Amino acid sequence: MIQARGLTKRYGHRTAVDHADFTVRPGHVTGFLGPNGAGKSTTMRMILGLDRPTSGDVTVGGRRYPELGAPLREVGALLDAKAVHPGRSARNHLRCLAQSNGIPERRVDEVLALVGLESVAGKPSRGFSLGMGQRLGIAAALLGDPPVLMFDEPVNGLDPEGILWIRNLMRNLAAEGRTVFVSSHLMSEMALTADHLVVIGRGRILADTGMRDFIDANATSHVLVRTPQAGHLGPLLAARDWRVEVEADQALRVYGASADQIGDVAADHGFRLHELSPVQPSLEEAFMQLTGDTVEYHAGGPARPAAGSGDGPPAAGGGLPQAPPPPPPTIGDDLHGGGHRA
Ligand SMILES: Nc1ncnc2c1ncn2[C@@H]1O[C@H](COP(=O)(O)OP(=O)(O)OP(=O)(O)O)[C@@H](O)[C@H]1O
Numbered sequence: 001m002i003q004a005r006g007l008t009k010r011y012g013h014r015t016a017v018d019h020a021d022f023t024v025r026p027g028h029v030t031g032f033l034g035p036n037g038a039g040k041s042t043t044m045r046m047i048l049g050l051d052r053p054t055s056g057d058v059t060v061g062g063r064r065y066p067e068l069g070a071p072l073r074e075v076g077a078l079l080d081a082k083a084v085h086p087g088r089s090a091r092n093h094l095r096c097l098a099q100s101n102g103i104p105e106r107r108v109d110e111v112l113a114l115v116g117l118e119s120v121a122g123k124p125s126r127g128f129s130l131g132m133g134q135r136l137g138i139a140a141a142l143l144g145d146p147p148v149l150m151f152d153e154p155v156n157g158l159d160p161e162g163i164l165w166i167r168n169l170m171r172n173l174a175a176e177g178r179t180v181f182v183s184s185h186l187m188s189e190m191a192l193t194a195d196h197l198v199v200i201g202r203g204r205i206l207a208d209t210g211m212r213d214f215i216d217a218n219a220t221s222h223v224l225v226r227t228p229q230a231g232h233l234g235p236l237l238a239a240r241d242w243r244v245e246v247e248a249d250q251a252l253r254v255y256g257a258s259a260d261q262i263g264d265v266a267a268d269h270g271f272r273l274h275e276l277s278p279v280q281p282s283l284e285e286a287f288m289q290l291t292g293d294t295v296e297y298h299a300g301g302p303a304r305p306a307a308g309s310g311d312g313p314p315a316a317g318g319g320l321p322q323a324p325p326p327p328p329p330t331i332g333d334d335l336h337g338g339g340h341r342a
Pocket residue numbers: 011014015016034035036037038039040041042043
């Protein structure tokens with residue numbers, strides 16, 4: 001278990017982490033989400049004793065990191081996978097770590113097998129691909145068989161096979177009863193991997209809640225309607241106090257009504273429907289809804305994802321979550337006869 005109470009870090013006038021209270025529990029994969037510069041890495045560094053809190057504290061298994069007798073046996077972390085001497089082999093890198101932490105040498109080969117690096121274990125790490133480097137970093141994190149594991153952006157730059165491997169690994173580690181805390185900007189991946197979330201924005205904890213509850217609380221499901229008579233059906237639905245957004249291709253997104261209700265209205269008035277699909281909100285939509293005001297670094301250009309589409313490809317500007325741009329036109333309640341309001 002990781003527990004932060006009033007955790008605060010200031011760099012000069014800049015408050016990187018601001019009175020953060022959260023708990024990361026065993027048996028779950030807890031996603032740590034936040035826009036760029038929100039304070040995720042600073043928080044993780046404080047958990048690992050690499051940065052000292054300005055005030056408040058954070059404990060691992062009830063003790064602050066400097067009080068842990070054999071840290072690698074208590075908490076394993078992947079923070080910077082490149083932090084390996086390039087001339088050193090994977091096996092020697094792990095041996096050094098094992099020796100300095102009183103971990104038996106046989107564990108080195110066990111973790112090499114676990115991450116699939118046995119065949120290259122004797123080669124210098126400078127020749128490792130990004131994925132191999134991530135696997136070596138994860139081997140180091142697992143070396144002490146710790147009950148608590150932290151991964152900072154573990155799937156960055158990995159191919160689909162590597163991403164799937166890390167996802168299953170994290171879920172298996174949690175299923176074994178370990179505490180797994182993982183930061184990522186990839187919302188679709190987090191939605192598949194994590195069952196609990198801690199969300200941070202400008203150093204403040206915005207949410208500490210279950211995945212489903214987070215999405216339900218911060219985004220709304222809707223129904224996608226396609227009809228060749230959108231210009232007539234849209235106002236009819238809006239007249240029932242349902243919110244109706246009109247997409248550029250004339251598809252209607254209807255909030256506040258079920259597909260059955262919309263289908264009945266359409267049938268009663270003789271409208272032809274080409275599509276009537278309930279759309280569940282995605283983690284990305286909920287995240288952007290909650291954190292939009294806290295995003296510090298924006299890229300230019302449109303960034304709104306198609307509702308319910310998951311992540312899609314990374315947005316311009318480095319794949320960072322963007323603040324939501326203005327919503328599409330809504331058919332107004334005051335325009336029962338039709339017409340759009342921007
Ligand atoms: N050593 C430091 N000195 C001064 N400011 C720092 C230092 N480390 C972090 N910061 C500032 O603290 C804030 C939080 O940074 P942090 O790296 O923790 O964010 P993050 O959520 O990990 O961001 P990203 O998603 O971009 O990695 C930022 O404004 C950053 O500029």
